Amino acid sequence: MPPQSYVSHIKEIEAFGLGQPMHGGSRDEAVLGSWRRCLDHHRLDPARTCEAVIVPEGQLRQHQEESEPLIRIARSGLERLYQQLKGLDYVLLLADRHGVAVDFLGRDADTGDLRRAGLYLGAEWREDRAGTSAVGACLATGDALIVHQSDHFDFTHTRLSCTAAPIYDLRGELAAVLDLSQLRSPEERASQGLALNLVVAAARRVELANLMAQSRRDWVLRFSQSPDFLDVDPDAAIALDAHGRINAMTHAGARLLAAAARLDWRQRHALIGQPLERFFQFDARHLPNLRADRPAQQRIVRACDGRVLFAHAIEPMRVLSPASRPVTPAPLSSALQALSAGDPAMDALLHKAARLAPQNLPILVQGETGAGKEFLARAIHGASGRSGAFVAINCAAIPESLLESELFGYLPGSWTGGASKGRQGLIEAAHRGTLFLDEIGDMPLALQAKLLRVLSESQVLPLGAREPRTVDIRVVSASHRPLAELVQSGQFRQDLLYRLNAAELHLPPLRQRRDLGGMMDRMLVDLGSQHSLGEAARAMLLAHPWPGNLRELNNVLRYAVALCGDGPQAGAAAWECVIEPAHLPDSLQAADVLDAGPSLLPMDSAAGLDAAGGAGGRCQPGTVVELEQLLAQCHGNVSEVARRLGVSRSTVHRRIQRLQLGVRCARWSKRPS
Incomplete structure (x- = not known):
């Protein structure tokens, strides 16, 4: 924009702050309300511009962990919405209740521009930090809205067009904001009308999925104005406890209840815990009559304000009592069982892997070289039920010049020296199976961007091809290097990391x-x-x-x-x-x-034995009596002995061998601690 646009933008906001009439009066009330908060409450200066704030990775991880259940539920809805808008250059952000973007979907080609514009993971969009924005204004008002180009308070953001809708939790508290933004858009504000409808519908579906996931033990009552959409895409939903009282609700459900009782929907305390008959002309005894075994046209209910709706009642899941419920871990396949011989930490990891195996989540396995990462990946594939092959590729063992063709394949004549008939890539070879990417931290950055595209769009484009091919793969990746540290040093893409570690397993060293x-x-x-x-x-x-x-x-x-x-x-x-x-x-x-010296510790360490409860007198360290007594006290637990002595386990094991205490150590280890 030319400098005059900057000047006119500042003058317009300053004139508004002074109460002078607006030119044309075209600003939306939600925008003007945000401008007023920025000036009067946040004390922001419109002439002072500030680029988008991206929080540090550690802080971002904290925000993501706090929002993890909602991110997991929202992810499929976000990906479906992003596919619907494919080719329109939209970016999807999921911001938490603090205004920090905790999930993101956007074009790889625009990554640099998106990060600078704040349409990226970790961007902070609260009003007090970024001025008027769709996310910040939505958090402040609780309403869906559009902030289009010069609606933004900070001139830095005036090329963006942003549309946001709130996502409420089950108690009616604002939990997140779903934002749909464009770097480049038509000048007419009305061009974002469709985006507003789409983002509101997506937020409603996320709230419904969240309520269904967390209300399995309650009656769930879903409402629609049309019987044809009642069972497939309801407008609102509430959950009822065993006594027929309101226990949870979607945002549309809260508005429905408030309207029925002529209350303010923001007064959540007046809704939660109230009996069903406070809002409708029926009570919990009639819920069985609203189940899906009756035609939707016959499931009619009337609200206390006279509105007629169609309802669908879903029964609570039957759950065994704690006394009768079998507490059994996930069953282990023979391949998973073979990876442990009774180590508690390893057994817990394998049971977690057994639960994750049938899911389609990408898994990141971290562990030292030789710890068994590929064995674990093969075992997960074997327990997954996927019909395709297990395809493994070591990203560090293949030259960078060949890695792309190995992964994506190529058509005949794509490059000199290639097979005359072309070659199928390893990603395509893993169709309906599992692709294991070992040492993923060594993958070149350029290929990381292409892999990210495969994961987000489930399509692969062989070298020399014009049309992509659809693939159904489950990705398990592994690295002996901490990928979070590689992100910090710029060697690994942060957005790819969050696509790969939907579940993270840490293999303990031997x-x-x-x-x-x-x-x-x-x-x-x-x-x-x-x-x-x-x-x-x-x-x-x-x-x-x-x-x-x-x-x-x-x-x-x-x-x-x-x-x-x-x-x-x-x-x-x-x-x-x-x-x-x-x-x-x-x-x-x-x-x-x-380590063949005569004593377990030097002479000046004998006091450490006394402090640890070793031999009563000051024995020569390393004698049979001294070590035998300490082993007996620790019930043969070599790790505990090593901790008390301040030496390594290997040192204790070697001394056990030389003093011929192995048999007695084994006997002590069988005693209860």
Whole structure:
């Protein structure tokens, strides 16, 4: 805009503030009300411009966690609305009750412009921070509205056209704002009329979905002015407790109740807890007559203000009493069961994975190298019920120049050196199955943008193709690097991160697991041998820190089995080869020698034993008596012993081995703590 437009914009707001007549009188009352609050209440200066405020990632995460249930429910509705507006350059924002954008849908090509304009994740749109905007004015008034171009108080935002509708929670409190915005739009304000209708309808459906999800144990009564839309797209809904009192409502439901009783809908305390007959000419005894087994045209109700509506009553779900309800975790498939030998933290993670497996949520698996991320991803796919293939790709192992063609495929003749018949991409190969993207943190930024498009639109465009192909994939990604830190350093897209980690699973490293011994025994069985671990070798393996995790453990056991031998010839009596320290790799034995000193701790650490409740007198640290007493007190819990002594678990395990306390340690570990 030319400088004169800036000057005229400031003069118009200043004239309004002084009470002078408006030129043309074309401003909406909601806009003028916001201007008045900006001037009188927030003390904003219209001549002082300010670019959009984007909150730091940590603060954004807090806002997202607070709004997580609503974001999850709203997501499908937002994606459907965004698809309806495809090609019209609209951006969808879901802002929380603080005015911070906690979810976002927009074109990848416009990312830079959208971020600068504040149409992006983490943008803060409260009136006191950004002046008049659709989100801020909606939060202030509780009404759906349009703030079009120069309606904005801050000149920085006057090229935007924004339309917003409130989303209320079940108690009638304003919980979020759904905003539909454009960077470029026609000058006529009336051009946003359709956007207003769409965003209001979308907000209504989100409220209805939220009420249905949280009122499964209540009667739900849905209303419509038309019997034809009653069961498919109702106008309003309320929930009733067992005594027929109002327990929850959508925003339209609150307005309906308030109108019926001639109350102000903002007086929520006058609605919640009131009996149904306060608002309608029937009570809870008539609810069974309004179920869907009767034609919609016959389910007529009359409100106390005389309005005639059609109603649909949905019965509460039958829930077992706490005494009779079986408290059982999600069943584990054999593939999931094989990933743990009894570690509590790992078992809890696997039960969470079992519940997530049938869902279509993208999952991000974080864990150290070798911790079993791909094994977990394969197990999730096996439990998902998806008919397609499990397709894995290591984003760090394929050259950047080939990664795009591997992921998206290419048509014949797309590039020199390609297959003459072209090639199907791995994304397409995972159609109706699971695409596992290992080391996703190493994916180039340019490809991250293309992957984001695949996830948002469920379409893939092979190299050389003009028309995209629809794909149905479930994405499981993994990384040993914290992706949040990569976002901070600019190496990973923030919007892609939030698409990938709808559910996040953190695999514990092997050194922190309590089932290390069980995993060793299970791996030996899986190797198909009759080998077992001797006590000394077991102590050495338990003492090792395992930086390579399960992969390193598997390699060590395969090496030990090979050196231990295959036993007697065929036909001989049953025989078992015992793996001893000499059968273990040299690297483990070298590490053991490095810690071969005569004492568990230096002499000046003996006081630490006394403080921890160790031997009564000052014994020489590292003696059998001292360590035996401390092990007995900790019931064989090596981690607790290490914590009291201020040393590592591996140090304690090595000393147990040298002092030949392994058998007694195992006996103590069986005692109740």
